[in-house]
Amino acid sequence: MPTKLRPTTLPHSAPPRRIPSQARAGETVRIIFEATAQVLDEHGEPALSTNRIAERAGVSVGTLYQYFDSKEAIVLAMLAREREQCIVKLDLLLNNAGAGAAGPDPRALLRAFIRFYVEAFGTGAPGRRALVRLAWRLDNQQVLVQYLREASERIAVHIARMRHPLLRAPSPAVGFVLTRLLAGTVRSASLEDSPLLGTTEFEDALVDACWGVMQAAVLPDLA
Numbered sequence: 001m002p003t004k005l006r007p008t009t010l011p012h013s014a015p016p017r018r019i020p021s022q023a024r025a026g027e028t029v030r031i032i033f034e035a036t037a038q039v040l041d042e043h044g045e046p047a048l049s050t051n052r053i054a055e056r057a058g059v060s061v062g063t064l065y066q067y068f069d070s071k072e073a074i075v076l077a078m079l080a081r082e083r084e085q086c087i088v089k090l091d092l093l094l095n096n097a098g099a100g101a102a103g104p105d106p107r108a109l110l111r112a113f114i115r116f117y118v119e120a121f122g123t124g125a126p127g128r129r130a131l132v133r134l135a136w137r138l139d140n141q142q143v144l145v146q147y148l149r150e151a152s153e154r155i156a157v158h159i160a161r162m163r164h165p166l167l168r169a170p171s172p173a174v175g176f177v178l179t180r181l182l183a184g185t186v187r188s189a190s191l192e193d194s195p196l197l198g199t200t201e202f203e204d205a206l207v208d209a210c211w212g213v214m215q216a217a218v219l220p221d222l223a
């Protein structure tokens with residue numbers, strides 16, 4: 001019978017138990033990650049177990065436990081890696097957006113970020129979507145929230161540089177509301193496996209909602 005998910009209190013980065021210091025060890029972790037994604041893709045979340053992951057990876061369960069003490073730890077480590085990669089991609093996106101002579105349009109920049117976030121933590125191939133959905137279900141959202149917090153800080157810096165008359169960098173309170181609005185909506189859509197996730201209609205609604213919150217923070221100053 002498939003094992004049930006159990007609560008975890010792992011730190012948001014979910015580091016491997018054994019830090020790979022050699023190329024071979026790093027390759028083992030990569031193979032474990034790939035095997036986890038393949039099991040999720042082919043068999044779904046209920047079938048995920050350390051035994052099945054080890055079998056697919058071609059390593060012993062003992063070897064797997066040298067790096068991760070549970071399947072939850074593997075998932076969180078994969079999400080931590082994903083967060084790091086997404087931050088690098090987001091920096092490229094923001095830098096490219098500001099490269100034009102006229103400067104970036106703030107609403108267009110917001111849309112690009114929302115699309116980027118939905119693709120990273122909501123949609124994708126079945127196995128990848130299952131991975132994110134599993135991470136949302138672990139009741140340990142530090143990885144995804146930490147990513148959103150870092151991304152929001154980068155967005156705020158770029159907004160401040162724009163000096164747009166109808167927009168300013170979000171205050172801590174506005175930033176908190178924005179991040180939870182976006183993360184909470186995407187989380188709900190992911191867990192419900194909503195057909196809206198990834199659609200233009202869903203993206204438009206998120207952009208309108210977040211843009212409204214950002215403009216509301218500026219309007220009192222213009223009155």
